[in-house]
Amino acid sequence: MAINQAVCASFKQQLLQGDHDIDNDTINLALYTSSATLNGNTTAYSATNEVGNSGTYTAGGATLTGATVGLTATSVTASTAFVDFANASFTSATISAQAALIYNRSSSATNAAIAVLDFGSVKTSTNGTFTIAFPTNDKDSAILRLS
Secondary structure, rough: OOEOOOEEEHHHHHOOOOOOOOOOOOOEEEEEEOOOOOOOOOOOOOOOEEEEEEEEEEEOOEOOOOEEEEEOOOOOOOOOEEOOOOOOEEEEEEEEEEEEEEEOOOOOOOOOEEEEEEEEEEEEEEEEEEEEEEOOOOOOOEEEEEE
């Protein structure tokens, strides 16, 4: 089992094929245990090694809201597109998770993987709030950046 943070290769291809609309599609985030195998070759959401239902967390995770897409152009030849989401929280939850998968429920490729987030270690909540706090939405820090 291995978890490696990455923008999924299939997402890159599907993006160029016009299969993702971050502003209008239903984008979800699912949480996974340290037993999961997630990396840049992940192509779709799977319930295998997903954390169990607890509190407001249910299979498939939560729909991400507040998508904000930006573009920073530093020169004619260098620019970075980036996206951010509102933080996702699961209340009254007992969760132990090492990773998350951001995926598109609206894609023609069913539950198409977008990105794997590796937390670096197992993060837990015990009958409390488990929050995914997204970083600053800019070309250097946003959770998803294409340059």
